[in-house]
Structure formats: structure tokens, C-alpha cells
Amino acid sequence: xxxxxxxxxxxxxxxxxxxxxxxxxxxxxxxxxxxxxxxxxxxxxxxxxxxxxxxxxxxxxxxxxxxxxxxxxxxxxxxxxxxxxxxxxxxxxxxxxxxxxxxxxxxxxxxxxxxxxxxxxxxxxxxxxxxxxxxxxx
Numbered sequence: 452x453x454x455x456x457x458x459x460x461x462x463x464x465x466x467x468x469x470x471x472x473x474x475x476x477x478x479x480x481x482x483x484x485x486x487x488x489x490x491x492x493x494x495x496x497x498x499x500x501x502x503x504x505x506x507x508x509x510x511x512x513x514x515x516x517x518x519x520x521x522x523x524x525x526x527x528x529x530x531x532x533x534x535x536x537x538x539x540x541x542x543x544x545x546x547x548x549x550x551x552x553x554x555x556x557x558x559x560x561x562x563x564x565x566x567x568x569x570x571x572x573x574x575x576x577x578x579x580x581x582x583x584x585x586x587x588x589x
Contacts, residue, residue, distance in 0.1 A: 462516055465516040465517070465518065466516055468518045469516065469517065469518040469519065471518075472510070472518045472519055472520070472545070473508070473510060473519070475545065476508065476510065476519070476522040476524070476542050476545070477508060477524075479540075479542060479545075479547050480508065480522075480524040480540045480542070480547075483540055483547055483550050484498045484526065484538060484540070485498065485499055486498075486499075487538065487550055487552065489551075489552040491552075491554050492554075494532070494534055494554070496528075496530055496534065496536045496552045496554065497530065497531075498528065498538055498552075500530065500531045501528040501529060501530045501531070501536075501538075502528060502529045503526050503527070503528050504527045504528065504529055504560075504564065504570055504574060505526065505527040505563060505564060505567065505570065506524070506525070506526040506527075507524065507525045507526075508522060508523075508524045509522065509523050509524075510522050511523075520543075520544050520545050521542060521543050521544070522540075522541070522542040523539070523540070523541055523542075524538075524539070524540040524541075524542070525537060525538070525539050525540075526538045527555075527560060527563050527564070529560075529574065534554065535554070535555045535556070535557065535559070535560035536552050536553060536554045536555060537552070537553045537555055538550070538551075538552055539551045539552075539553065557575075560574070560575075561575050
């Protein structure tokens with residue numbers, strides 16, 4: 452009976468550690484995001500002034516009750532001057548390894564938001580209306 456209780460407590464401790472690691476990784480990405488800025492083709496992409504539309508944080512290994520030490524983060528952002536870009540960050544052994552900004556076209560941003568109809572209609576209202584017209588005409 453004691454061994455079951457010990458296993459349960461160990462599992463709970465690992466779960467809490469996993470949640471804490473995820474939170475620390477999210478904070479590391481957020482800190483680097485707030486300081487990051489790049490210039491491509493005479494357009495400045497500043498994360499500080501951008502709106503995060505979609506974000507993803509993936510930990511490796513993604514095994515239940517095993518705390519992750521490696522993460523990849525990706526955020527689709529819309530800058531103040533209406534330019535879309537991906538912010539990517541990589542964390543290895545709980546240290547920020549790399550960050551980058553990749554400009555994307557309107558079509559790529561729309562495709563990235565296609566699984567979220569609410570965000571798609573908010574940022575691409577014409578696209579939703581075009582789809583609705585196509586569905587009613589068929």
C-alpha cells in the first residue's frame with residue numbers, strides 16, 4: 452500500500468515539475484519576444500509592437516509525466532503596419548538557443564488561421580464572405 456502512495460506522490464511531483472517547466476519555457480519565449488526586432492526588405496518587424504494572433508509551444512519529449520527540457524515556440528504575428536510574420540524560438544536544455552522572424556504573405560497567414568474560424572473572420576473578413584458565397588452557390 453505504501454508503494455502505491457509513493458508512486459502516486461512521485462507521479463504528482465513529476466506532473467507539477469512538467470507544468471513548471473512549461474511555464475518557465477513560456478516566460479523565456481515571452482522575454483525574448485518582447486526584445487526581438489528584425490528588418491527585411493525595408494520593413495521593420497518588431498515583436499514589441501505586434502499582435503500575437505496564434506501561438507504554439509511544443510515540448511520534447513512529449514511524454515506524460517516527463518518534464519520537457521527542449522521546446523519549440525512559434526507565434527503568428529501581425530505588425531502595426533499590417534505585415535504578417537512568424538516568430539520562432541528554440542529552447543535546448545532550458546536555455547534559449549535561437550530566435551528568428553520570417554515574413555509571410557497574406558495567403559500563408561490565412562492558411563495558418565484556417566483551423567480557427569473566429570480568428571480567420573476577424574483578420575480576413577473578405578475571405579470568410581467569399582467562402583460563404585461559394586457554399587451557397589453550390
